[in-house]
Amino acid sequence: MQEIKKRKTTGQITLFDVARYAGVGTMTVSRALRTPDRVSDKLRQKIQIAVDALGYKPNVAASLLASASANRVIAVITPKIYDHCAQLWLNSLQTHLAKEGYTTLLIESYHYYKLESQMLDALYSHNLEAILLFQVEDESFIKQILQSKIVPILNIGKDYDGLTNMNVGIDDSLAMYMLTEHVIKKGYQHIGLLCANQEYQIFQQRLHGWHKAMLAYHLPTHRVINAAKPANFSTGSELLPDMLLNWPELDALICTTDELACGVLYECQRRHIRVPYQLAVTGFGDNEFSQVSFPALTTVALPYKEIGEYSASLLLDNLKNKKVTHETDLSALAPVVRLRASV
Amino acid sequence: MQEIKKRKTTGQITLFDVARYAGVGTMTVSRALRTPDRVSDKLRQKIQIAVDALGYKPNVAASLLASASANRVIAVITPKIYDHCAQLWLNSLQTHLAKEGYTTLLIESYHYYKLESQMLDALYSHNLEAILLFQVEDESFIKQILQSKIVPILNIGKDYDGLTNMNVGIDDSLAMYMLTEHVIKKGYQHIGLLCANQEYQIFQQRLHGWHKAMLAYHLPTHRVINAAKPANFSTGSELLPDMLLNWPELDALICTTDELACGVLYECQRRHIRVPYQLAVTGFGDNEFSQVSFPALTTVALPYKEIGEYSASLLLDNLKNKKVTHETDLSALAPVVRLRASV
DNA sequence: TAGAAATGTGATAGCGCTATCAAACTTGAT
DNA sequence: ATCAAGTTTGATAGCGCTATCACATTTCTA
Incomplete structure (x- = not known):
């Protein structure tokens, strides 16, 4: 004893x-x-x-x-938790990780602007097993995280030249290409693009997808408003008049988010513009309201639920030290266009 | 040496x-x-x-x-992070706590149904300084947390008989009373209530507020649909027909969330019901879209931003071992009715 | 210039837990 | 009854860090 x-x-x-x-x-x-x-x-x-x-x-x-064992805790860093995409993805991810006994620590990086290193110190104090980055665009921040490379890092979004250990790409450009193509094939000729939040790469990618599709079908690409405003309902309502003023011939308007599109729809109602007869409108993201709105919104859905599941399995495989090269049928992760009454 | x-x-x-x-x-x-x-x-x-x-x-x-020092980490437990109220509150709270060097650990308790003790173990492993509960309704869960009373606990929402160390109340009932009163004073007589998510106490409180106001003005309280469905856009669209069928005389419809109300507005458009001339509609919560919608939605705003700020200061005072009885001008936390075009 | 006071630095002893290994106790085969 | 093999248990020695105190060094006061 x-x-x-x-x-x-x-x-x-x-x-x-x-x-x-x-x-x-x-x-x-x-x-x-x-x-x-x-x-x-x-x-x-x-x-x-x-x-x-x-x-x-x-x-x-x-x-x-x-x-010296790990903690079954993973951290998720994302600029904006309340984003619809982030919601879907996180929800799916957390469900899968919780099953394996992992607790998810959410960090909204927005709150730690200029406090990044402090936040990272706090993070590392948790004996994390991994860090997930979701649509983090601040490259210097990513590099700072990677410098202190003490846990695996999985990035969801654009691949920063293989900086991170694992990467799950999301092809916003392709999704927008597909959506634009659908609109073009419906016969619209004077197609404009309403892009907000232009300072974010993810919106640049969406713009790029539209541009590419328009070029592919030999259509003009000048009808663009690219604004540094939040991509929300009011911005949509606010910018529609500018579009109509600049290009009265507009017969279709593609918006880079469903919120913008929804704001545009409201403004159309206020101005008695009949959708889609006078103007077709699309969104991007397939948010909850897009199938209930009047008229229902044509949009493109990215498979965030599946991406969440895939992220979880990729991460778990990596943590269990199985093969990191996790081959999956990525076709399940392809964007899906939802054609509805507004086009 | x-x-x-x-x-x-x-x-x-x-x-x-x-x-x-x-x-x-x-x-x-x-x-x-x-x-x-x-x-x-x-x-x-x-x-x-x-x-x-x-x-x-x-x-x-x-x-x-x-x-044996603490970690400058506080945990926030809430059933649903993506709720509009939670967003506003959390945003404000996190901003204030981040300034003081606190990192916020978000837990969506939904994911830990039946895994509560596991989740709590993981939580406690972080040497938390405090736990915040936001609109957690599961009393047994709260009791379980309190059992292992090792850190201060601040509850936002209904006070569970002083179980928690600190409590910041939110008076949904009062907010709905105020809203209903406004509608009544506008001269509407046949006022119905559309309540979803009836299983949650917070929605019961809203229902109660409506009921109380109707009684106070000697108006009938039978025109209620109280559904166990998610309080979202589609439920609003879906339930409007039932309301109209049951009570054709309805001239105003109060919905327990803005989402429901927005769904109702869409359905009104589909059915060519002119709002507010044939039917007035209100929401609850003052979500972003409620001032942009067509017509703009009359609703009531709860001061979640202020409540977040108040929660943060209350917590910080407590952690610094100042007086816990933090007297503040609570009138700043009163609900605000926003009368708009839909009433 | 001596002595007191303030400041800077390092050896030590744990914090509460688990890896490790040796000791004690079973079990089963001869 | 005897020994080998398996099983269960406990004393010990840290994990990497900081509180504490003792000692060394500097600064200030009389």
Whole structure:
């Protein structure tokens, strides 16, 4: 039996207290809690009683330090949690990771502008097993994370030249190409693009997809408003007049988000513009309201749910040290155009 | 000088390595990093060079264990992060806490249904300083958290009989009362209520507020649809026909969320019902789209931004061990009715 | 210039836990 | 009954860090 000495302590109930109460060694208590099958039934029961009686809570910092084991915690960094895409993806990801016992720590990087290193320090203090970046565009920030490369990093979005350990690409450009192609094939000739949030690469990609499709079908690409405003409902309402003023011949308007498109639809109603007869309108993203709106919004859906699932499995495989080259049928991750009443 | 011995280590660069490289004691390195002003400039520079050269990253588990200090991390538990209210509140809260160097750990409790204790274990492993509950309704879950009462707990929402250490109430009932009163004063007589998500207390409170206002003005309270469906756009569109069928005399419809109301507006357009001339419609929450919609939605705004700010200051005061009874002008937290074109 | 006070630095002893290994106790085959 | 092999248990020695105190050094006061 281990020496029973008086220690000055933080007041917390420790393994030692439990061991003394149960009349066993600390190691046996530790085992009873971590690997119960390596302890006899009799002692295990005794120990359980002691744990309950004393209200013992393990000190995970000590456990981590002693075992140098990881924490089953992954961090997700994304600029804007409330984005519809982020919602779908996160929801799917978290569900899958929670099943495997992982806790997800969400960080909205927006709040840590100029506080990045502080935030990272706090992050690393959690003994993370991995970091996921979702549509993080700040390359210097990514590099800063990678510098202190102590855990695997999975990036969702544009691949920064293989900087990250793993990358799951999302092809916004392709999605917009497909959508534009559908509109073109419907016979529209004077197709404009309404792009907000132009400062973000992801919107540049959407613009690029439109541009490419227009060129491919020999259509003019000058009818573009590219604004540095939030891509929300009011911006849509606000910018429609400019579009109509500049290009009265417009017969279709492609918006880079469903919110913009929805704002445009409202403005059309205010101005008695009949959609799609006078003007066809599309969004991007297949948000919840796009199939309920009046008229229902033609849009393109990116498979964020599947991407979330794929991200989770890729990450879990990597953490389990299986092959990192996880071959999956990526066709399941292709964008889907939803043609509705507004085109 | 401290004995330089060979240790078996996890391979990580330790304080000891930095100390040896810089030719100082470990304690000096520790101080140079934690309390730089207690170390001479000369040694501090030397140590900084050693830290950079070796790429030293502190092991926070060890630091926590040795100092028994807290982590500047608070956890927020909420059933649904993507809720508009949660967004506003969280955004405001996080901004204020980030300024004070706190990192916010977001947990969507939905993902941990039946995994609560596992999730809590993971949570506690972070040496949290506090836990915030936002509109958590599962009382047994709250009790479970409180059982292991190791950190202050701040609850936002209904007060569970003083179970939590601190409580910031949000009066949904009052907000709905105010809204209903406005509608009544506009002269509407046949006022119905469309309530979804009836299983949640927060929606019961809204229903209650409507009921109370109707009684106060001697108006009938039977025109209610109380559905166990998600309070979203499509439910609004879907349930409007039932309302109209049951009560053709309806001249105003109050919806328990803006999403429901927006769905109702769309359905009105499909059915050529002129709002507000044939039917007035209101929402609840003042979501972004409610002022852009056509017609713009009359609704009531709860001051989640202010509540977030108040929560942050209350929590910070508590953590700093100032007076916990933080008196604030709570009138700033009162709901605000926004009368718009739809009523 | 001596002595007191303030400041800077390092050796030590844990924080609460687990890896490790040796000791004690089973079990089963001879 | 005996020994080999398996199983269960506990004492020990750290994990990497910081609180603490003692000692060394500097600065200030009389």
